[in-house]
Amino acid sequence: MPPIVSAKAIHKHFGTLHVLKGVDLDVAERELVFVIGPSGSGKSTLLRCLNRLEEPTSGSIVVDSIDMLSPRTDINHARQRIGMVFQSFNLYPHMTALGNVTLALRKVAGKSRAEADVLGRAALERVGLADRAHHRPAELSGGQQQRVAIARSIALEPRVMLFDEPTSALDPELVGSVLAVMRSLRESGMTMIVVSHEMGFARAAADRVVFMDHGLIVEQGPPAQIFESPGQERTRTFIGQIQRH
Amino acid sequence: MSRWDRFLDTFFNLKVMAKYLPDILSGVVLTIELALAVVITGLLAGLILALIRSVGIRPINWLIIFVVDVFRSLPPLVVIVLVYFGLPSAGFAPSAFVSTWMSLALVLMAFAEEIFWAGITSTPKGQWEASRSTGLSFSQTLLSVILPQALRLTIAPLTNRTIAITKGTALGTVVALHEILGMASSAVSNSYNPSPLMMGAAAYIVLFLPVVVAARWIESRFAWKR
Numbered sequence: 001m002p003p004i005v006s007a008k009a010i011h012k013h014f015g016t017l018h019v020l021k022g023v024d025l026d027v028a029e030r031e032l033v034f035v036i037g038p039s040g041s042g043k044s045t046l047l048r049c050l051n052r053l054e055e056p057t058s059g060s061i062v063v064d065s066i067d068m069l070s071p072r073t074d075i076n077h078a079r080q081r082i083g084m085v086f087q088s089f090n091l092y093p094h095m096t097a098l099g100n101v102t103l104a105l106r107k108v109a110g111k112s113r114a115e116a117d118v119l120g121r122a123a124l125e126r127v128g129l130a131d132r133a134h135h136r137p138a139e140l141s142g143g144q145q146q147r148v149a150i151a152r153s154i155a156l157e158p159r160v161m162l163f164d165e166p167t168s169a170l171d172p173e174l175v176g177s178v179l180a181v182m183r184s185l186r187e188s189g190m191t192m193i194v195v196s197h198e199m200g201f202a203r204a205a206a207d208r209v210v211f212m213d214h215g216l217i218v219e220q221g222p223p224a225q226i227f228e229s230p231g232q233e234r235t236r237t238f239i240g241q242i243q244r245h
Numbered sequence: 246m247s248r249w250d251r252f253l254d255t256f257f258n259l260k261v262m263a264k265y266l267p268d269i270l271s272g273v274v275l276t277i278e279l280a281l282a283v284v285i286t287g288l289l290a291g292l293i294l295a296l297i298r299s300v301g302i303r304p305i306n307w308l309i310i311f312v313v314d315v316f317r318s319l320p321p322l323v324v325i326v327l328v329y330f331g332l333p334s335a336g337f338a339p340s341a342f343v344s345t346w347m348s349l350a351l352v353l354m355a356f357a358e359e360i361f362w363a364g365i366t367s368t369p370k371g372q373w374e375a376s377r378s379t380g381l382s383f384s385q386t387l388l389s390v391i392l393p394q395a396l397r398l399t400i401a402p403l404t405n406r407t408i409a410i411t412k413g414t415a416l417g418t419v420v421a422l423h424e425i426l427g428m429a430s431s432a433v434s435n436s437y438n439p440s441p442l443m444m445g446a447a448a449y450i451v452l453f454l455p456v457v458v459a460a461r462w463i464e465s466r467f468a469w470k471r
Contacts, residue, residue, distance in 0.1 A: 053374055080380040090375035094393045103389060104379035149375070156379060 002065075004029045004191050005050065005160055010059035012045055012215075019045045020056070021215040027160070032192045034202040034223070037212035038238060043195045046212070047162050050193070051082040064159045080108055083153030087165040089145040091137040097124060097148045098133040101155050109156060123155035124148070127181045143174030147181050154185065161185065163194040199242060203227060211235045258440040265432040265441045272428030273448050279346055279424060280411045280452075287350040288407065291357025298358070299365050299387060309358065316355035321413045324348040329420040345417035345424075353410045360402050364395030397467050404460035408453065415449075425449060 003026035012020040020042045027033050035043045048054040050061060052068055052075055061068040066078045091100050098120050105116035124130050127147035137145050146166060153161060163182070167175045179201050186192060186205055196202070202209055202223055209226040211219045211234075219232045230236045246254070298309050316324070329344035339347060368391050376386040418427040429445030 051378055053378060076377075076380045076382050078380075079378055082378070084375075084378040086371060086375060088371050090369075090371035092372065092375070092390055092394075094397065103376075104381060107385050107389065108380035152375075152379065 001029065003027055004064055005193065006060075006062045007046070007050060008060045010046065010049055010061070011057045012042070012049060012054060013057045019215055020049070022059075023212075023215070023217055025210065025217070027191060027193060029191055030189045031207045032186050032194065032205055034206040034209045035193065035195045035212060036197070036199075036202070036209060036226075036238070037218075041212040042215040043212045044164050047084075047164050047193060047195050050160075050162060051079050051084055053084070076108065080104070080156050081159045083150075083156065083158035083161040085146070085149050085153060085161065085163045085166045087168050089137070089142070089149045089169070091145055091149055091152075093137050096134045096136055097129060097140065097151075100137070100148055101152045104152070105155055119155055120151075123151040126154060126184070127151045128177075141174060142170045143177040146170065146178045150178075150181055150185070154190075158190075160191045160193065163192065163196065165195055165197070167196060167198055197242070199227070211238065213238070255438065256440055256443050258436075258438050261432075261436045261438045261440045262444055265428075265436065265444070268428045268432055269425065269441060269444045269448055272423060272425040272445070273452065275342070275422070276414050276424040276448075276452065279342065279349075279414045279417065279422075282346045283349040283353060283411055283414070284407055286346075287353025287410070288357050288403075290350065290354040292361050294354065294358040295361035295365060296387065296392075298362055299391075300383075313355040313358050316351050317359070319352070321349060321352045321410065322416050322419065324352060325416055325420060341417060341420040341422040344420055345414065345422050349410055349413050349416075352413070353407065356406045356410065357403060360399045360406065361395065363402075364397075364399040365391055367398060368394045400460075400464050400467055404463065408456060408460065411456075412449070412453065425452075 005025070005027040007023060007025045010020050010023040011018070023042070023046055025033075025046070035046065037043050045054055049056045050063065050068070056069065059069075063078065064081050066081070067073055068075070068078060092103070095103065098117065101120040101123050102113075102116035105111045105119055106113060111119065121130060121133060124133055127150050129144060129147055129151065132140060132144060132148070137148070140148065166182070167178050170178065175198070179198065182192070182194070182201070183205055194206075206223050208220055209223045210217055211226060211230070211232075213234050219226065219230060219235045226235065227239055230239055294309050294313070298306050325345055325348040328339060328348050329341065332339060332344075372390055372394065373386055376390040377383075381389065414424050415426040417424050418430060421427065425445045425448050429441045432441035433439050
């Protein structure tokens with residue numbers, strides 16, 4: 001079976017800064033890939049290139065058989081299939097939780113308000129927040145806000161979900177609720193690419209861990225291999241540093 | 246006649262006031278018409294310019310910035326005089342009403358554009374990214390996600406500026422516009438008594454105080470917690 005996400009030779013320059021130096025990443029359907037690495041290693045940039053929030057300088061990206069970098073691709077249509085969850089939630093503060101979840105259903109997927117409300121409520125139900133449908137983001141905890149953000153993405157029934165440090169902005173006691181939702185998503189068979197420092201979650205749930213440094217993939221493999229017996233010195237140093245904390 | 250009586254006779258002469266009340270009232274009507282025209286067209290034009298500017302086409306943005314900066318630096322009185330006395334030589338002779346309206350609307354447009362633009366740019370980048378990542382287009386994101394948040398940020402400076410410029414309707418008197426001040430000062434000349442001026446001042450307060458109060462209400466109404 002062909003990979004659902006296939007990125008080849010991705011380069012990204014920010015001015016004179018060479019952030020991605022030829023990254024290849026294939027992700028199979030239903031796979032959960034964890035991307036780790038020191039800050040500045042390019043992992044977030046890689047994620048943001050996959051749905052073209054960042055424009056790669058060169059390379060090719062195919063998601064669900066759509067050539068993401070082709071000028072003929074309707075990028076707005078393609079992005080519906082790629083959910084994204086951000087470190088800072090980025091909920092729309094002027095809308096309720098349900099409003100956040102239904103906006104794209106109405107504007108992009110072309111659902112009526114009634115249809116969108118049904119789908120939106122179902123999505124909020126999946127993240128355990130059906131009773132918060134009419135709350136504004138400011139009335140929700142960080143963990144709840146992030147779950148609404150996840151609901152906003154899954155309501156569009158994406159083929160792939162990208163998580164960009166989804167728990168980094170959360171108080172420690174709120175991290176668990178978000179990871180629980182991610183775990184249930186994984187169990188439902190969602191393909192996920194996660195940039196995160198939640199090593200416990202990576203060990204428990206990831207199929208593959210990818211270690212990046214200085215804009216390149218240094219090493220990848222099953223979590224047990226990467227965490228217990230990394231082949232590269234740089235990986236070993238990084239894993240060692242994290243585990244000391 | 247005591248000093249107090251003389252004061253009343255000078256500034257609050259009921260006979261003079263009664264005589265010129267209809268004039269002042271017609272001035273009020275004209276001022277309201279002018280103010281509404283200025284506010285609606287000025288704010289709308291400012292908003293449209295800010296939306297065009299957010300598309301980010303450089304030559305167009307330079308033009309917008311140039312026009313906006315010119316009208317922000319010219320005193321509104323100068324714009325009115327230029328339009329009323331200058332445009333006829335270019336083959337277009339707007340009436341006193343149209344001259345004042347155009348001038349104040351252009352000035353309000355310039356300030357409103359800057360305020361709307363500031364609101365749009367101070368909306369966090371993450372809002373754009375979240376919206377675009379779910380497939381909304383640039384314009385859908387601008388109108389459904391960014392603009393509502395930008396408008397909320399702009400309400401306070403916008404209402405202040407709108408009130409300040411709308412009060413500039415009084416400048417129409419230099420081109421013989423029969424708005425409140427124009428009516429009041431011609432009544433003063435005709436009656437040799439400044440009482441109509443007091444009526445004019447009262448009319449401005451009656452007209453603009455509710456607007457100021459309404460602005461305050463709108464500000465609190467549109468505030469939401471972050």
